[in-house]
Amino acid sequence: MKKTPLHDLHVSLNARMVDFGGWDMPINYGSQIDEHHVIRQDAGMFDVSHMTIVDMKGDNAKAFLQKLLANDVAKLKDEGKALYSCMLNEEGGVIDDLITYYINDTFYRTVVNASTREKDLAWITKQAEAFGVEVTERDDYAMIAVQGPNARAKAHKALGDDAAEKLDDMKPFFIREYGNMSVARTGYTGEDGYEIMVPETEASALWSRLLENEVKPCGLGARDTLRLEAGMNLYGSDMDETISPLECGLNWTVAWEPVERDFIGRAAITKQKEQGVKRKLIGLVLEGKGVIRNHQKVMLDGKEVGEVTSGSFSPTLSQAIAFARVDKDLADKCQVEMRGKQIDARVVKIPFVRNGKSCL
Amino acid sequence: MSNIPNELRYTKSHEWVRRNEDGTLTVGITDHAQGLLGDLVFVETPEAEDTFSSGDDCAVIESVKAASDVYCPVDGEIIEGNEALADAPETINHDAYGDGWIFKIKPEDEGAFDELMDSDEYAENIAED
Numbered sequence: 001m002k003k004t005p006l007h008d009l010h011v012s013l014n015a016r017m018v019d020f021g022g023w024d025m026p027i028n029y030g031s032q033i034d035e036h037h038v039i040r041q042d043a044g045m046f047d048v049s050h051m052t053i054v055d056m057k058g059d060n061a062k063a064f065l066q067k068l069l070a071n072d073v074a075k076l077k078d079e080g081k082a083l084y085s086c087m088l089n090e091e092g093g094v095i096d097d098l099i100t101y102y103i104n105d106t107f108y109r110t111v112v113n114a115s116t117r118e119k120d121l122a123w124i125t126k127q128a129e130a131f132g133v134e135v136t137e138r139d140d141y142a143m144i145a146v147q148g149p150n151a152r153a154k155a156h157k158a159l160g161d162d163a164a165e166k167l168d169d170m171k172p173f174f175i176r177e178y179g180n181m182s183v184a185r186t187g188y189t190g191e192d193g194y195e196i197m198v199p200e201t202e203a204s205a206l207w208s209r210l211l212e213n214e215v216k217p218c219g220l221g222a223r224d225t226l227r228l229e230a231g232m233n234l235y236g237s238d239m240d241e242t243i244s245p246l247e248c249g250l251n252w253t254v255a256w257e258p259v260e261r262d263f264i265g266r267a268a269i270t271k272q273k274e275q276g277v278k279r280k281l282i283g284l285v286l287e288g289k290g291v292i293r294n295h296q297k298v299m300l301d302g303k304e305v306g307e308v309t310s311g312s313f314s315p316t317l318s319q320a321i322a323f324a325r326v327d328k329d330l331a332d333k334c335q336v337e338m339r340g341k342q343i344d345a346r347v348v349k350i351p352f353v354r355n356g357k358s359c360l
Numbered sequence: 361m362s363n364i365p366n367e368l369r370y371t372k373s374h375e376w377v378r379r380n381e382d383g384t385l386t387v388g389i390t391d392h393a394q395g396l397l398g399d400l401v402f403v404e405t406p407e408a409e410d411t412f413s414s415g416d417d418c419a420v421i422e423s424v425k426a427a428s429d430v431y432c433p434v435d436g437e438i439i440e441g442n443e444a445l446a447d448a449p450e451t452i453n454h455d456a457y458g459d460g461w462i463f464k465i466k467p468e469d470e471g472a473f474d475e476l477m478d479s480d481e482y483a484e485n486i487a488e489d
Binding site: 016027028031032033221225289290291293312313315339 | 395398399401402404420422424425426427450453
C-alpha cells in the first residue's frame, strides 16, 4: 500500500488507518464526529497528499484546457484564480472532477482525485499531445488541507512570520506561492481555509508546526461528512464515467458559452440536454431514525424512483442526510428503503450546511 | 490493543456477556467492535419480554460509517433494553463494558454462559481477523 510522507506521524498520533484507493490513510484519530465539529467550529487539518497534482505547461496550455474541460479556463482572468470543472469523455460521462489553478497563460496546475490518478494522467497526456503541452505529475509535493473558521489565522502562524502579511489578502478560490510552497484558499469542507502544497521533504515539519498552533488532525472520515453537508460531490459515488454533469447537479460547472468552444463531451451532453435530462441529484433529510447509506433505494408510494449516491449522518444537523439520483419529476417527499423498511425523507436544497450554519 | 476484560464471555460476532448475581446476563459489544465501527449515532434496543434464540439479530447499532446487527448470544427472554442509548449512543464508544451495555436477558439454560468464548479465546479470534 502507498504511504504519504506524513504516514509515520499519523501512526504516532494513534490514527486508525484504512485502505483508501490503495493508500494507507487515517480514517480518524479517535472520534470522527469530534473531528468534524473541530472543523466547523475551529481549525483542523487533513493529509491529502494522496491527491494528484498535475502541472500543464506550454504556449497552447489554455487552448488545451478549453478542449479538455467542460468548464472554461478563459474565465480565469486573474493570476492564481481557481476553477472547478468536470473532465468528460466523448459520451459526456465524467472521467473526473478537478480544480485548475491559473498560474499564468502558459502554466496551469490541476489537482485530481487519488482514486482516478492513472486513468486521468493517461487521458490528459493523450489529449495534450496534439497541443504540445507538457504534462508533469508533481509527486514531489505533499498536500495538507487546513480548514475551519480559525484555519487561516492558525496556518499563518505555522507557516512563518511574514505569512499573514503575504497571504491574508488572498481571496477565496485563489492560489499563491509562499516560499517553496503553494497555498490555495480552497477546500472540501464548506469552511474557509487553505490547501497547502509543500515539498514532501518539508511536510512533516509543517504538520508539526500546525499541531503546535492547535490545528487538530482530522481523518478522511470527517472529510466525507463535511463535504456531504457542504453539498460537494464525491467522484465514484455521486458521478462516474456513465453519468453526465447534468445528472449529478454539476450543470453550473458546464460553460455552454461560447458555443464555438468544442470541449470533449460537448456534443453528447448537448444532445442529452435537448432530449431532456431524465435524472437529477437531490438532497435528502431523513425524517425518522437511522442513517441513510449509499445505494439504498429511493421510493415514492411503493415505486422505485432512484438511488442514494452518498448517505451518512450529519454531525452538524444530528440527523441522516444524503444525495440521491432520482427521476426528474420527484418533488418534495419520498421514502428511503432502509433495512427492509421504508422511512420518510424530505427533499431539500443542497448544501445542507455552509460556514458552520444549517441551511435547512 | 483493545480492552478484553477477563471476567466476561464473548461471541465471534463481537458481543460481550456478563453473568449477573441473579443468573441474568448483560450483553454489549466489545471495545474492539466499537473501535471498528467508529462513532455510534443510533442504537435500537430490544423490548422487554421479546424472546430470541442464540444467533438471532436482536438489536441494531449504526455508526457514521456502517450499520451492524447485534446477535443474541444465548436462547432467552429480554428483561430490559438500555433505553439511555437512544439519546446517547456514543456511550458505547466511551464505556463499551459499562454504561454502554445494550440489553439484559434471562437465559433459558443457565449453562449457556459457560459455553461462550473466554477472554483468551476471543483475543485469539480477533487476532485472526
